[in-house]
Amino acid sequence: MNLSNENIVHVKKDGIEYLQFRELLKYSDKLVHAYSLKPLQFSDKNEDAEKNYKKICDILGINYKKIIKSAQRHTDIVKDIKEFTNQKFEYVDGFITKAKDIALVTKYADCTPIIIYDNEKNIIGNIHSGWRGTLQRISQKAIWQMVDNYGSNPKDIIVCIGPCIKQCHFQVEEDFINKFKEEFGNVEKYYKYGEKEEGKQKYYFDTTSLIIDYLTEIGIKKENIFDSKICSVCNVDLMSSYRAEKENADRNMNIVMLIDEEEKA
Numbered sequence: 175m176n177l178s179n180e181n182i183v184h185v186k187k188d189g190i191e192y193l194q195f196r197e198l199l200k201y202s203d204k205l206v207h208a209y210s211l212k213p214l215q216f217s218d219k220n221e222d223a224e225k226n227y228k229k230i231c232d233i234l235g236i237n238y239k240k241i242i243k244s245a246q247r248h249t250d251i252v253k254d255i256k257e258f259t260n261q262k263f264e265y266v267d268g269f270i271t272k273a274k275d276i277a278l279v280t281k282y283a284d285c286t287p288i289i290i291y292d293n294e295k296n297i298i299g300n301i302h303s304g305w306r307g308t309l310q311r312i313s314q315k316a317i318w319q320m321v322d323n324y325g326s327n328p329k330d331i332i333v334c335i336g337p338c339i340k341q342c343h344f345q346v347e348e349d350f351i352n353k354f355k356e357e358f359g360n361v362e363k364y365y366k367y368g369e370k371e372e373g374k375q376k377y378y379f380d381t382t383s384l385i386i387d388y389l390t391e392i393g394i395k396k397e398n399i400f401d402s403k404i405c406s407v408c409n410v411d412l413m414s415s416y417r418a419e420k421e422n423a424d425r426n427m428n429i430v431m432l433i434d435e436e437e438k439a
C-alpha cells in the first residue's frame with residue numbers, strides 16, 4: 175500500500191515507513207519531519223517505544239535523546255521551547271520553537287497532527303489537535319504565540335495537516351454538534367447527516383475544513399495549507415486509530431526539528 179498523493183510522500187526506508195509533506199521537503203536544509211507508520215509505535219505503554227524513537231531518528235538524522243514530548247491531555251496549551259529539557263510535559267498539547275536540534279514530538283490515534291512552519295523567521299510548531307483541541311482552536315493559539323514571541327507574520331506560515339479521523343469516519347451526535355455551534359456559530363457546512371440509531375441522529379463531522387477555515391481567518395494563506403487527505407480509520411493497517419482499535423490502539427508520532435546548519439556544515 176502506498177499513501178503518496180499530491181501533498182504526501184510515503185517513504186519506505188531501512189525497513190520502516192513514514193509520511194512526509196512534499197511542501198516541507200522543499201525546506202530540507204532547514205528542517206526535518208515525519209509522521210510514523212506501523213509497525214513502529216510510540217505510546218507510553220509500548221516497551222519498544224524508546225527503541226523505535228532511535229530507529230526513526232537515526233534515519234532522519236535526529237538525536238533521539240533530544241526529543242520534547244508531552245503526555246497530552248487535549249488542552250489548548252502550547253509551550254514555547256527555548257532550550258532542551260528532560261522535563262516530561264503533561265498538560266501541554268503543542269510546542270513551538272526557534273531552537274535548533276531539538277525535536278518536537280506529538281502522538282496520535284485519530285487526532286489531528288499539525289506542523290506549522292514560518293519559513294521567514296525559521297520557527298516550527300507541532301500541534302496535537304483532537305476534537306477538543308480543535309474546539310479550543312489550539313492551532314490558532316500556537317500561531318498567535320509565534321506572532322507574539324517572534325514577530326511571525328501569518329502570511330509566511332505553512333500549515334501541514336497530517337492523517338487523522340476524517341469526515342468519512344468521524345461519526346458524532348447532537349451534543350458534539352452543539353458544542354461546536356456554541357463556539358463557532360453556524361457549523362452546518364462542516365457536517366453531513368448520518369443515519370438515525372435508536373432514535374439518535376448521527377452526524378459526520380469534518381474537523382479538517384473547520385481548522386482550515388479558522389486558520390485562514392487569522393491570515394494564513396489558503397495556498398499555504400497542505401492537507402494529507404488521509405483518514406486514520408480507513409488506513410488502520412498502517413496507523414493507529416482509536417475509533418478502529420479502541421483501547422488496543424497504540425500511537426503514531428509526528429516529529430519535526432529545525433536543523434542546525436552550522437553544525438551540519
Ligand SMILES: [Zn+2]
Binds near residue numbers: 341342405
Ligand atoms: Zn475514513
